[in-house]
């Protein structure tokens with residue numbers, strides 16, 4: 240895999256370029272799909288097993304962080320009604 244930074248003359252027109260053989264690109268895409276699947280079952284706050292929670296935002300949280308998240312929003316909602 241090649242990671243190419245543009246030289247000084249082209250740096251103003253181009254950004255970093257990543258190039259790889261087709262087999263490597265296929266492996267990269269597999270790793271991305273695995274990471275996406277893992278993210279859908281891992282709490283984004285603490286890393287414990289979690290699941291997608293839908294509310295104002297879609298987040299992946301374990302049970303403890305989901306309860307904490309809901310309490311935080313209940314507190315916010317109570318404050319905005321005054």
Ligand SMILES: [Zn+2]
Pocket residue numbers: 282283284285286287289300301302303304305
């Ligand atoms: Zn958590």
